Amino acid sequence: MAQFNEPYYLVGFNSSICNFDILINDMPAFSHHVGGAVSSHVPINHFILENGLQNIKINILPLKGEESLRNDGFITIKVFSYDASTDNYNNTVEAFKYEKLDFSENNLPVVNLTHDFKAEVNYLIDGWKNSEQFNANTLNKYDVEKYFRFIHSLFKDRDIDKLHDEMKDRFDEIDTSMYLGVVDNKLELSNLFGELFGGKYVLDNFPEVTDVKFFGDGKICTLLDAERPIIHYTNKETNEEFSLPLFIHKPKDKYKIIR
Numbered sequence: 001m002a003q004f005n006e007p008y009y010l011v012g013f014n015s016s017i018c019n020f021d022i023l024i025n026d027m028p029a030f031s032h033h034v035g036g037a038v039s040s041h042v043p044i045n046h047f048i049l050e051n052g053l054q055n056i057k058i059n060i061l062p063l064k065g066e067e068s069l070r071n072d073g074f075i076t077i078k079v080f081s082y083d084a085s086t087d088n089y090n091n092t093v094e095a096f097k098y099e100k101l102d103f104s105e106n107n108l109p110v111v112n113l114t115h116d117f118k119a120e121v122n123y124l125i126d127g128w129k130n131s132e133q134f135n136a137n138t139l140n141k142y143d144v145e146k147y148f149r150f151i152h153s154l155f156k157d158r159d160i161d162k163l164h165d166e167m168k169d170r171f172d173e174i175d176t177s178m179y180l181g182v183v184d185n186k187l188e189l190s191n192l193f194g195e196l197f198g199g200k201y202v203l204d205n206f207p208e209v210t211d212v213k214f215f216g217d218g219k220i221c222t223l224l225d226a227e228r229p230i231i232h233y234t235n236k237e238t239n240e241e242f243s244l245p246l247f248i249h250k251p252k253d254k255y256k257i258i259r
Helices: 141-157 160-177 185-198
Strands: 007-016 019-024 027-032 037-043 052-061 074-083 093-100 111-119 201-203 211-215 220-225 232-235 241-243
Touching (some): 027 037, 052 074, 052 093, 141 160, 160 185
Antiparallel strands (some): 007 037, 007 074, 052 111, 074 093, 232 241
């Protein structure tokens, strides 16, 4: 039985002079690759499919262009929850914490660690539990590119109805895990396109060279243009950017967007 009525899990981080990636159940929760300092937290319920043990992976990396971690760098990462049905954000329960106040004890180029933590949630979602397992040897990259080209064309045409159909599982599971209730996701898509169009953002062309990345213990993949998501907009006047990472799986002989 969950301690809270609506257990809402977040991963918090505070770091300086290092880069890092955080994955929850082998799904990318947060990446920081621009050096400097960062302190924030992000929700992770949509990566938690059911009660029980979850997994966190942390990859701590040196600054771009450097080969080892700075001795004076530090990082703290923790997973915690609160009750989203209340306004008491100070009543939290910590599920995991990793703290490294400096990196002077090792000369390794990176630090990789993995740890399990227990989560109690009051929902059950399918996610990618029953999806096809694939890897670089078994995946048909042509089919993945074909599907992402299709999705890219829907964004280009601003086809809200078809996009909603392709993203329905993603919307439904995120709404459930985040306790959002009834959400008009078609309206949300329409508002997104309105903001992008009003902000003079233009969808980048589909890239000539792409790379497949695997997540979800081999049951999820995404397609990237180098390190950038396929759905990527640029404001040519200000050089501001907007990206929408999309992750697909194959539950029944057909690719679908799941996150």
